[in-house]
Amino acid sequence: MQALNQIAIIEDDADIRSLLELSLTTLGGYTITAYSLASIAIKHLEGNTLPQMIVLDVMMPELSGPEFIPLLRALPHGCAVCIVMLTAKASTEELAPLIAAGANFVASKPFDPMLLPELLNHFWSEFHAGV
Incomplete structure (x- = not known):
């Protein structure tokens, strides 16, 4: 298994996006590409x-996280990307549709940046x- 080092963040909230970037670059040592909207990200990724890995917000304007996933999966090698969805909703009933939409994992907001x-x-x- 190759070590994880390339992560894209897709988050429309600038404060959360900055916190994710800070946590993952400073503490994790990852190379990060950040996008404010999924609609921008998919155009760039094509x-x-x-x-x-993609850390993906659920609710965003223009293109939601669940709407983004099939577009990503349709790209060459899109199925090889690990998708982690971020959501403030944490009940089992609310998580199941995110997994059904194609997310590999779901993480809750707020998150602990030290543990992320x-x-x-x-x-x-x-x-x-x-796999």
Whole structure:
């Protein structure tokens, strides 16, 4: 299994996006590409090298996280990207549709920025264990 080092963040809230970037670059040592909207991200990802993992907000203007996933999966090698959705909704009934939409994992907001890199590494290991 290749080590996780390339992560894209797709989050419309600038404060959360900045916190994610800070946590994942400073504590995790990851190379981060951040997008404010999924509609911008999908246009950029078409024809470019895909990240290993995408941390994806659920509710965004223009294109939601669940609407973004099939567009990503349709790209060459899109199925090899681990998708972690971020949501403030944490009940089982609310999480099941996100997994059904194609997310590999779901993480809750608010998240602990000190523990986030470790959590994403755990998800990365689980993603490869299931492949």
